[in-house]
Amino acid sequence: MSSLLAALWAEGLKARRSRVIAATAAAFLLLPVVDGFFMIILKNPERARALGLISAKAQLLAGVADWPTFLQILLQGTAVAGAMLFAFVSTWVFGREFSDHTAKELLAIPTRRATIVAAKLLLTASWAMGLTLAMFLLGLGIAKAVDIPGWSSELARTSFADLLLTAVLTYLLMPLVALFASMGRGYLLPLGWALGTMVLAQIAAVLGWGDYFPWAVPALTSGVLGPRAEQVGLHSYLSVLLVFAAGTLGTFIWWRSADQSR
């Protein structure tokens, strides 16, 4: 068995046995459930009005109960929830080795440190993409069950492509979270970083610099920040790729070279 497969197996086992998979899945899969709930409300305006505040909020967010609206909400939700949940996953995968004091068991072994980092990054990528796929499939099922108009296979295909792009862009920002989880040897620094960049992304988008601010790019792509989404271009994707490269390289270098004195 190659050492990467062994490391992947180890990371997979740790993830499967933890409650974090279930927790992140529950949080992420709530998105299509809430989306479906909005559609039910929007489909029945009389009942929506009777519900008062909830129906007002549903109208504010969505507007009409149809497939394009449903899938747009799903997409926008992915950008927002993904930024936090993917960060949470990366933080756990890397930070738990320090909070559980198990990092030292991964250092003086035949499997190279770079292989272990690669396995962790691959696991977080699979985890993020798996959550996205599961959410999309559940969304399709829920929307079908709610029976809203406007379905077309072309719409589903383009929506899935947009969703995947948003999820991939969001994931590409995560290796930097992994680096902070490693450098901070735990959870506080990376989660603080994730929250901080979310806030800064909002500010950058309001100021009109969102397309140059990597952490705003997934949200702009999803359309959650409004019509400014048009600004997203090659320079935006390159900025995200730059963050990905810096985070990945930084994490590899840190694991290879940093003193592990705790």
Place this chain on the structure above:
Amino acid sequence: MTLAVETIGLSKSYGPVRAVESVSLRVGRGEIYGFIGRNGAGKTTTIRALLGMIRPSAGSVRMLGEAVGPHGRGPWRRVGHLVEEPSAYPELTVRENLEIARRLQGLEGSAATSRAIERLGLGPYADRKAGVLSSGNLKRLGLARALLHAPELLVLDEPANGLDPAGVVEIRELLAGLVREQGVTVFMSSHILTEVDRLATRIGIIHQGSLIEEIEAGTLEELRSPRLEVEVRDLDTAQRALAGAGFEAIAHDGALILTQAEAIAAPDRVATILVNAGAAPTRLAIQQEDLEAHFLRLTGGTQ
């Protein structure tokens, strides 16, 4: 034959703090090297440097003839280790924790895992989650992980710490057996000096980051042998008087040391000889220094 552990001028500083200063160690194959020191003396820092977990500020480390570091490079397939308090993934069972270690060691088949579980007496806990293990059993799990790949060299930081008395004896016998039957080299730090005293073939004492003494097993035996220490005002007269009575007395540190069984059995006779010779003893005591007393004397007592 290459050395199992070799450090040359190993130093490690954390900012202005010098944790380890120019430590040169040479541990031969098949030795049990006890590495002792007070808290903060530099034991764990040295062990982490041996295992490539920290980069030395100066000096070099070789394990089993192979250079260690600077990027985690080392003969890790042939080295087992236990550093500080053992740790494990709490949500995984004992067996799963060992399976992870086995695969990362590149070992095929799960026989090694079962052997390690059996060897460390973890059978009843094999399917129990590591998070609910007692500290003693967690230590056993750490040792099982260290032994999983039948290493040639074991680097153990406080291997008996946290074990009950039966566990301490068990680990002592296990390590002695590994050295005796498989020629494994053991480099171990410990606070339990009686264990080091019983097990080690050589002992290194580290104090304030520096290796201040290395004691061979033979010297330990000498330390353990009782001796009669006599303090007198006139050493020459006393030495002559005792020699005349058939006692060999060696002058050492302003006192006379007698190691013959007759002298130790009858200190009153020695005192009488000295009084009659006009060199009355000002102090006469039977001393038997064990490792603990020796260690405390070297490192500044119990303060």
